[in-house]
Every structure is written in C-alpha cells, then in structure tokens.
Amino acid sequence: MNPLVSIIIPTYLRSSSLIQTLESIINQSYVNWECIIIDDGSDEYTINKILDFISNEPRMKFFKRPFNSKKGPSTCRNEGIKKANGKYLQFFDDDDVMYPNLLEDKVNIMEEKKIDVLVSPLDFFSIEERQITHNNNVVSNNIIESYVLGEISWYVSGPLWLKSFVTEYFDESVQTLDDWDFNLRNIYHNPNVGFLDKSLQKYNIFGVGDTLGTLAQLGDERQLKSVFYVYKKHFLLLKKMKILNSKMYLRFYILLVPVLRESLIHKHKISKEICRFLMLNIKKDVFPKVIKVFIGYFTYRFFNKGYNLVKF
Template identity: 30%
Template sequence: MKDLPLVSIIIPTYNRAKLIPETLDSVLAQGYKNWECLVVDDGSLDDTDKILKKYCVKDFRFKYFKRPHDRLPGGNAARNYGFELSKGKYIQWFDDDDLMSPNKIENKVRSFLEDNVDLVISKSKYFNSEAEFYHYAYTAKDISFESFAMGNVSWVTNDFMISRDIAKDISFNENLRAGQEYNYCCKALLQTSRISFIDKFLTLRRDNQDSIGSNRRLYKLKHFTSKFNAYWLNYIDISNLTKHKKFERFSLITCVSYYLRSRNRIQIPSSFYRRLIKVFGYRSIYFFLARLSNFFFGKYYYFYKRFKGVK
C-alpha cells in the first residue's frame, strides 16, 4: 500500500449528521486503500462532531477538523483549509451527502498513472431519484478551458480528481456563494490540458430537495441574483488570469441575461458597465435599450438579441 500514491479526500460538511455516515461508509468501502479523508466542519450545530469522532476512532485515515473562526463561513473556505492540511498526491473533492462507488478512487488513480494527466473526470448519477442528471456527451478531447467555461462540457465537484501539482496553485474563491466548482475548474483548466475522462458513473448523487441550490431556485429573484453574481465574480477572477475574448463575451452576456430575466431587479456593480462597454463597444447601447424596454414594457428580447449580435 505504501507504494501507491496517497489520495486526499476532502469533504466540507454542515449539519449533515443524518446523512454523512453513508458518505463515510462509501469511503471505507473503497477498494483502493491508500487514502486519507479530511472532513472539515463548517460550524455544524447537530451531532456531526460525535459521529466524526467515532469514525476517527474506527479508522485512522479519517481526520476531523473545524473551520477556523478567522476563515469565512462556507464550503469554499472549508475546502481550502482541508487542502492546506492534506498530504495526498491527488485530491478528490467530495460532498457530504453523496456516495462513492467502491472502485471510484482506484479508477481515478489508475487513469492518473497510465494516462500521465493532471485532471481526471468521471460521471455522477442520482441514486435516490429518477430525475435526469448531467449530460456527459463528450470525450477527453472535447475538454478545454474554452469548452468548459462556455458550458459546452460540464461536471460537478465530485466528478473531478486533481493532482496536487496543479491544486497548489489555485483555490476555491471564498467570496463565491454559488458556482464554486465552475470557478475552480476554470482556473485549473488554465493550468493544464492534460486531462482524462472516465466514461463511468463513479459517484452516486443524492437528489436532495432541501439543498441550498434547490431552495434558491424556488425563489426566482434569489436564483437569478445568485447566477449573476457567480458569473460576474468568476469573470473578474478569470479575466485577471487570461484575456480570452470569447470567455469575456460569454460571461458578460450571461450576466446580462440574468439581469434582464430578473426584471432589472439585480443590483449591478458600477464596474460592470465599464467592462461591458470595453468588451462590446457600441453594441452596449442595446443593453441599455433592453433595460429601458424591460422597465417600461416588461419586454427586452428584441434589443437583447442585438446586444448579443444575433439578427
């Protein structure tokens, strides 16, 4: 076992005492044995600490930490803190209510070693629902910064394992409340193009109607605001790293779309207008016309199409 690379499984958690035992049991069931599992508590008020202490006694590979008080609350800070404490050559991010297939880690490590890559992607599906999950209609050749950033390929946090050599130079944006993995993976894909894709369902995802994302989508304005902020903050973050014109246009168009769908109720940062004019030039006038039309008539699509450059 000592000859196999150590894998760090990092799980942020918050008030999941009733669900996390299933997740940890699925980690214990891994055929690949050289792992450490770092669970970082984001301030749980239930019995999470009691449960984790039992697992730490049961198996020394489990390690339980609490997010320091000087770090921002939220899963992003918990993930970053977990990474700082981890020792593995490969990093597997995971959620506290989902399950690993027994061969998940083994499949990922084999791909790292055989394919000589920095990032390994697999697939997820629901285990407690007939609802449709993501479409994984792509191959490794289709994956790039541009294809991911513009939504042509996609995956969730549990789907990717990353080498420490890449992960040490990036982090989760702790100011983001949504779109965390999108931002993280955009940064990772700017670092490497050595990627493999395993066309297997290696994560069993829980369809949790009580999740933060599900509750947010119940309230349209909150959902639109969350999406606007995610794409805007990601745009600011990534545009500091690369000047990719297609990405810039895509991100700002997406922000405009959510703003107009909110009926102009999202509070726009002042710097947004400057960025819009810089990237779109004279076509920015169509955004302002769409905004006025939306305000007076509740319609905006005519001007929005022209803003996008669609006739």
C-alpha cells in the first residue's frame, strides 16, 4: 500500500526557485503525493509562471492565502494542513531541493515502524560558496532538552509527520523561528520518533538579510519581537510542565541576551520588555553570569555606552 503524502509549500515572489523545487518533487521515485502550494501574495506575473508550470501536473494544486488572513509562511502552512488529504505531511520550502528518494525512503520506514514522525538531516548548500558546507544533527535520546540546547535541529522540512498526530499548528503571529516553535510544541506531545542518518534534501543557505531569520541579526524590529515571543513562550511552557532544568534555563538566557543587545542598540522599545522578563525570572546560580548584562543594559540606556557588556 502506498499512502498519500501531502507536500505543503508556502511561496512568495520566488517562481524560479519554486519551479526547481517542484521539479525535484516531480522526479520523486514515490508517486503517490499531492503538492499544495500556498501563495502569500505574489504579483500576477509570478503567479502565472507557477500556474503555467503546474498546468499539466494534476497532483500539484495552487491556492492563494485568504485575503483576510495574516500574511506569512505560518498562515500558508496552516492553510496547507487544512487542505491536505494525505496520511503524511511533508512541509517544504520554496527554494530547497528533494533528492529523488526522499518520499520513498521516509514513507517506507513510517509504514514499517508505525511512528508519528521521521526526521532526516539536511545538506546545507551555501549559495555564496556554491557547495555543501555541513549537515545538522537530528538524533537525541532526550529530544526536548537537546532541541532547546541546540544540540539537534529539525528545521521545517526535516520531519515527515503523521497527519493524525499533528494537533499543534503553526503560530501565525510568529515571523522568525516558526518551525522551531512548531516542532517543539508537537514534540511536547511525546511522539514516537524515528531518525534517518542520511540527508534526503538540499537546504539552501542565503546571506545575512536575505531571509526572515537573518533579518533579526540586522536588528529588524519585527523579527526581534518574534524571536523574543517564541523563546519567552517556550520558557514559560517548559516551566509550567516542570521540565525546565538548569541547562535549559541557562540556554534561554544565552539565546535572549543577543536579542536584548540588538534591540538595545537599535533603540527598540521591546528591549525594556526583554530586560524585565530576564530580571523577573532570574535564579541565584545564573545571577553572577548575567549581572554585567544588566549593568550594560542600564548604562547604555541612560549614558549611551556600555553595550559591550550585554553579552555572555
């Protein structure tokens, strides 16, 4: 039996790269799939190029994000989930490439082992260097802790999910770390996880400022707010579940201090909220490591110097 796989791809003004992605899907050795493309508001020229390419492929379906819904890939992916008919969900980006056996290898293992999610690493391809630079680690015996500590990373396209297991949808208020947030919230439901040790796709890496995630590195206020929102959300969720151990606790400080620093340097109002959150949740064993952070924060706020202290 070959169950249907629903491939969900959000896209925006990227017809050329999307077409390369779609070609890699058409070339899959596994044929029982549907590809649900959700456009996030592209111009007519881009849309027509996509429609022209998929016109002879009935397994590919094109939809526009509902005009009254929030713009962003999270909304598009949620629309894709609602429209998906498959037993399995494979999220994918509109600029990455599937290797020909991606779906076949994943489905075979999912069917054999009856698991909720199967995760494979990615080949990271540097656009600037024109070569594969590294792979990510996806395997752990303590998934929640390893995920928070950054010891593993799944990204959005690493997992193949059993659709019936996915009860947590993408948070449509999140711009950056949307996949980090989505994966972790579903992991909290204790899925039966399988791992592959080989990469089944090429994941393109762009320069700083070319993606939503890297815009945060440049001090973009919306992206910094999104990063803070996600880390704060999971800090509080883990604390509520009583599984926020000392290593994860310190990790959140290590993650949030650079966000505080960028917000402070660019004089974003969110810096006050981040500082207040860190101060309210501080523990004695962490205090000696972060006291200079707070000194630097207030020195820079009132005297416009000292921001070099706002770091670990």
